[in-house]
Amino acid sequence: MLEIKDLVTGYGDLKVLDGVSLTVEEGETVALVGSNGAGKTTLLQAISGLLPVWSGDITFRGQSLPKLQPHQLPALGIAHIPQGRGILARLSVYDNLMLGGYIAAAKAKRSARMEEMFALFPRLKERREQLAGTLSGGEQQMLAIARALMMYPSFMILDEPSLGLSPLMVETVFKIIADVSQMGVSILIIEQNLVEALHVADRGYVLETGRVVLSGTSAELMGNDKVREAYLGI
Amino acid sequence: MDIFLQTTINGLMIGGVYALVAVGLTLIFGVMGIVNFAQGEFVMLGMYASWMLATYLKVGPYPGLLPVGLIMLAVGYIVFRTLIARVVGKPDEVAILLTLGLSIFLQNVILVIYGADYLTVQTTIKDAALNFAGLSLPLARVVAFVVALIFVGLLSYMLAKTDLGRAMRACAENRNIATLLGINPKFIFTLAFAIGIVMAGLAGVLLTPMFYVYPGIGTLFNLTAFVVVVLGGMGSVPGALLGGLIIGILESLTGTYVALDLAPIGTWLVFLLVLFLRPSGLFGRRVN
Numbered sequence: 001m002l003e004i005k006d007l008v009t010g011y012g013d014l015k016v017l018d019g020v021s022l023t024v025e026e027g028e029t030v031a032l033v034g035s036n037g038a039g040k041t042t043l044l045q046a047i048s049g050l051l052p053v054w055s056g057d058i059t060f061r062g063q064s065l066p067k068l069q070p071h072q073l074p075a076l077g078i079a080h081i082p083q084g085r086g087i088l089a090r091l092s093v094y095d096n097l098m099l100g101g102y103i104a105a106a107k108a109k110r111s112a113r114m115e116e117m118f119a120l121f122p123r124l125k126e127r128r129e130q131l132a133g134t135l136s137g138g139e140q141q142m143l144a145i146a147r148a149l150m151m152y153p154s155f156m157i158l159d160e161p162s163l164g165l166s167p168l169m170v171e172t173v174f175k176i177i178a179d180v181s182q183m184g185v186s187i188l189i190i191e192q193n194l195v196e197a198l199h200v201a202d203r204g205y206v207l208e209t210g211r212v213v214l215s216g217t218s219a220e221l222m223g224n225d226k227v228r229e230a231y232l233g234i
Numbered sequence: 235m236d237i238f239l240q241t242t243i244n245g246l247m248i249g250g251v252y253a254l255v256a257v258g259l260t261l262i263f264g265v266m267g268i269v270n271f272a273q274g275e276f277v278m279l280g281m282y283a284s285w286m287l288a289t290y291l292k293v294g295p296y297p298g299l300l301p302v303g304l305i306m307l308a309v310g311y312i313v314f315r316t317l318i319a320r321v322v323g324k325p326d327e328v329a330i331l332l333t334l335g336l337s338i339f340l341q342n343v344i345l346v347i348y349g350a351d352y353l354t355v356q357t358t359i360k361d362a363a364l365n366f367a368g369l370s371l372p373l374a375r376v377v378a379f380v381v382a383l384i385f386v387g388l389l390s391y392m393l394a395k396t397d398l399g400r401a402m403r404a405c406a407e408n409r410n411i412a413t414l415l416g417i418n419p420k421f422i423f424t425l426a427f428a429i430g431i432v433m434a435g436l437a438g439v440l441l442t443p444m445f446y447v448y449p450g451i452g453t454l455f456n457l458t459a460f461v462v463v464v465l466g467g468m469g470s471v472p473g474a475l476l477g478g479l480i481i482g483i484l485e486s487l488t489g490t491y492v493a494l495d496l497a498p499i500g501t502w503l504v505f506l507l508v509l510f511l512r513p514s515g516l517f518g519r520r521v522n
Contacts, residue, residue, distance in 0.1 A: 095400050099417070100415065
């Protein structure tokens with residue numbers, strides 16, 4: 001579904017990713033783990049076209065993404081939830097969800113879809129008219145996921161969904177991510193919370209200073225001594 | 235008392251048109267963070283367009299709203315794509331220099347084409363007035379007020395309830411997030427700018443029966459529109475409406491009770507007072 005080949009990119013003159021390759025198959029959930037500064041978020045920005053690709057290619061269902069305008073990606077079925085959740089704080093919960101269904105393909109089925117989202121996240125229904133910025137961190141993450149689902153995505157990118165949430169809320173969010181996966185949405189999830197990430201993921205990649213140093217099924221990675229030492233401290 | 239009431243109402247009427255100019259300015263600022271110092275010149279262009287329609291094609295001022303609106307939409311589109319798009323997201327002074335330069339350029343282009351003469355549009359509406367309860371309401375002002383409020387209302391509705399309005403608010407808050415939702419910020423900025431220019435042009439049409447048309451008249455509306463926008467809160471449409479009405483009334487009262495030439499002084503005094511007491515404006519968001 002998503003194929004990244006020898007991707008090199010960075011900010012200004014600074015090279016951050018040095019030849020990264022990874023794939024996400026249909027229906028799969030893939031985790032990308034790595035410490036701060038490894039280049040995880042940079043990779044996501046390159047996928048979404050927010051950062052120019054220096055060399056290499058990113059294809060989605062055979063289509064080269066760097067050749068497209070960033071705003072054309074949602075129409076292909078790609079929903080990207082950026083780090084910090086990316087909700088529009090000055091817009092109401094309702095308006096955020098409406099914009100989730102902004103693309104033409106989603107617009108026709110928008111009100112029905114919103115009812116589905118409200119059934120899935122009753123809290124959002126209660127807070128429908130509230131400004132999104134007044135929601136708690138966990139509610140904002142739910143809104144971000146619900147808004148992404150409004151576009152009927154086939155592929156969802158999540159950047160550090162657990163960031164800044166209470167442990168209880170982290171568990172809830174990962175349960176939601178598992179539900180999203182159950183709906184048939186392929187997922188690429190970036191996390192520092194390795195245990196939770198590998199728990200929901202089928203496979204994982206470990207990124208270190210701009211390179212993939214390790215990859216395998218979640219079970220393989222969890223059993224890997226280097227991973228255990230570096231990320232779990234055991 | 236009658237004079238007071240009459241003055242207040244006169245000011246209120248013209249305040250509606252100020253609000254229309256200011257709403258365009260505040261829309262452009264709110265969505266793309268650009269202060270358009272040429273906003274008054276687009277009012278001036280609207281006035282000349284209206285004058286030309288009336289003079290050469292015998293189109294009355296109000297039927298002229300539609301063609302002038304369409305012309306201004308095209309003007310706004312071209313100005314955005316050729317000039318403004320280059321400075322969106324750049325430091326403030328870049329946009330200030332550009333729009334200030336544009337303002338001088340437009341004034342002088344019109345000066346070259348039409349000369350410095352004061353032009354007027356001959357219409358019967360000019361002398362017509364509604365009389366009741368001892369008050370005399372010039373029809374041109376009443377129409378200008380009502381039509382201006384309708385356009386302000388339409389813009390508010392568009393911003394609050396339509397996808398285009400939501401997309402504009404999304405781009406205003408964070409254009410990267412808007413992009414991730416499938417919104418094309420360039421398209422939204424173009425439209426927001428063009429609509430802002432249309433508002434200025436339509437205000438020009440409404441003002442033509444009341445004001446002389448000359449190349450420098452835009453300056454007058456530039457200053458007023460800035461005061462209105464800062465008074466109401468930068469980027470706030472309800473603020474621009476309320477600000478416009480307040481400034482219109484103040485100006486009218488100072489003109490009647492102090493001296494006609496000093497009319498702007500009342501405006502500026504209140505403006506300074508608001509800046510002093512409530513720097514973010516009446517409806518502005520507080521900024522840390």
